[in-house]
Amino acid sequence: MRLSCSLVLGLVPALASCGAAGPRPEPVANSPDSVEESAVLVPAPAWAADVQTLVGRASEGARTYELVEGLTDAAGPRLAGSAGDPLAVAWGTAAMQRLGFANVRAEPVTVRAWVRGEERVEVLAPVPHRLAAAALGGSIGTPPGGLDGELVRVTSLEALRALSPELARGRIVFVDQRMARAQDGHGYGETVPVRGQSASIAAGLGAIAVIIRSVGTDATRFAHTGAMRYADGAPQIPAAAVSNADADVLGRWLERGETVRLHLELGAHDGGEAQSANVIGEIPGTDRAEEIVLLGAHLDSWDLGRGAVDDGAGCAIVMEAGRWIREASTRPRRTVRVVLFANEENGLAGARAYAAAHHEEPHALGIEADFGDGRAWALRTPDLADRPDPAAISARWDPLARLLAPMGVVWQPDEPHGGADLGPMHAPPPEGAAMPVVDVVQDGTRYFDLHHTANDVLTEVDRASLDHAMRAVLAVAYAASLDVE
């Protein structure tokens, strides 16, 4: 049916200004402009009213925050293969059943465990004291008793590659590159290669260990861990991150010409194979039940914190969105499948296992939530990047953009990425299943203050912005389950 704006206004406070965005060259913000336009009646597809109604209902009584609390209290830190991993799987399975999902199951995933063990990074000179530091995921440990070395500092991977082996040999290399703060989190992409690659490059120059400035935007003494990888065949040396506040002090000492000596003791080691699982639940569709709308987040977390924003928030967003779709008066035509992936942080075994088991099932669309508790601010849809002409913007996505504009979500003409857990399904054949993806982009301004730190805990989660992101994901997912044009 067609919906009159007055009816919409009556029904859905969260989306009261209907048709806020028509096809337009620029992304649509919820600006005075768009509010003006919103007075104009724009024909919407039949499913739009159902989406508006459901998102409006979800603007009150959402339990997203309570799901983050439930997971973090029940499983705490849950690195793949750790004690918290099976607790998280048990919580996810029970929670999905309690929320009324169908076909709830835990599909086994074999993961490779990494164990931090005890660790200690100390300054020996010029000022003996302990640093706030954390081994990087996948790092080897130090020899028994640890190792001592003088620091040599570079401020980028390029500078590291250009470092003379004479300066690196026998020393501990300090890669001191800062991450920029940005709403879209682009600083992470610029800096994360330092975390992943520094160890093997430094080892090739004869260094005995590497420390990096934390890949994070805070200036505190929380160290940011995260995955690193040794290059095939390269010598392996221990790798750790120091907090940004500690990196500042090391940097000032070295710039003043002080000789800085560190003692590193890292108990990091491989933990062997372990069993984990992808936790899956569904809201069955009606006439297109065989077509899947996939909502993904990851159930595992790093070991230092409790994984509240990374990715308890994402798990809560997709589970709560699914719960609202189940409560919709108009049932989804496609099946909405919520997947809590195993082992995203340190191996992606869950994403690969899902693709191996399900790549032959038709997936209409994939949406991933793995960017914390920030508000949704952008929608990225396929087939825009290659169609710069405004007039040619796909009618396929325009009604969805109209639904999100009043929430302050702009339509961005960038290609959606999908996210790490959707990668194997999104990738083109023969590797992947070419599943289309849409990005509901969240505000990452604060996300990298907490990301992979001991302070990734419930007290840092913002209920209002978390619920906002949930409603945006709900709108996209429910629309995708109804819109079979």
Place this chain on the structure above:
Amino acid sequence: MRLSCSLVLGLVPALASCGAAGPRPEPVANSPDSVEESAVLVPAPAWAADVQTLVGRASEGARTYELVEGLTDAAGPRLAGSAGDPLAVAWGTAAMQRLGFANVRAEPVTVRAWVRGEERVEVLAPVPHRLAAAALGGSIGTPPGGLDGELVRVTSLEALRALSPELARGRIVFVDQRMARAQDGHGYGETVPVRGQSASIAAGLGAIAVIIRSVGTDATRFAHTGAMRYADGAPQIPAAAVSNADADVLGRWLERGETVRLHLELGAHDGGEAQSANVIGEIPGTDRAEEIVLLGAHLDSWDLGRGAVDDGAGCAIVMEAGRWIREASTRPRRTVRVVLFANEENGLAGARAYAAAHHEEPHALGIEADFGDGRAWALRTPDLADRPDPAAISARWDPLARLLAPMGVVWQPDEPHGGADLGPMHAPPPEGAAMPVVDVVQDGTRYFDLHHTANDVLTEVDRASLDHAMRAVLAVAYAASLDVE
């Protein structure tokens, strides 16, 4: 000389509105009211113009922040008797000489060292993982291999005293009392007895250890350490603080009826006697040189952070105030003596040593800076509390209040405390020397987020508010050095 307001306005931006506060029943804020009054010319004592001029000069070019950086980079953590302690003494002595202080010396102080050692507090059930925790200063360690116990929770010292020995015996007592956030920091006084007394009370009930919610206002995973004391003759059990974020989780589990078991391994132990020092420098007076205006702060810090706000900020405030007095065109009549006290955090040996050595010298006034980097917002002067009648407010302090009012510093009719390091000199005879004190009260709203944590580092120091507090202390100290009425 008498100073006309127009002249003042020309000279000193920081104190442009002169005579903002006349004698009045209520404390004076820098409000529209007081601005109105500031148009009125009020006679000021001869020294007022010199103070206004100097504070005006100090409103540009202050190096307070750089002194905090210097101390924290040169000494880092500097708990009495630790490796950083002598580094701090060396830095303080050299810095005072560089700043042009006279009679710079380090007066030896014998301190009792306490050593944290390695520590680990883990949840065994319901969710195995490590907590953010820190032994309290003065605590004994756990037996080799640590101890395990079930948690029993109380939310106040009163509830702890009332706890049945049947519930405490063989268990770990968790004292879960929250500290309130307040500009005047009164929540600390309400909560700190939990830190000091819980261990002996719980031990008397048969508990095997005690953990407390951190005495701090943050909700993060930084644990707040601080001194505790065992009651004479009471059995001694280990005591640690858990971060507020961890206390929240423990509290939720226990309120849901979960059985919570912890493993505590605390390497804390006595470190024996060690040598430290009070670092002292002076700006000699002229005709009243034998009379001392004492500016005190403490040079030591807790071991987890770098003592930037506690009390690097205070050391920098009193040192920088002294430097400006040295640069004043009108020399102080009394001698301004800056003392960086040893061992405030864990024994007060420095304060006692100073009093023992100097109690016979005439001390005109004492001012202590030990409340971080917050703006100055109140002045507390002697002999107001016992003179409630506004008309009777001492003419002694009125001119000083007028100088501070335009900076937003109100005159509070409360008795000044002086602070821990001034205690032995401020105390009445025969214990003390009855030295008068004035409080320059700083804004403590954020102070207890960082206080005694690993995050007490330079990156958390606010340059502008730190300089503001320095100028207020400068005004009081310089006035006291000139005003010999």
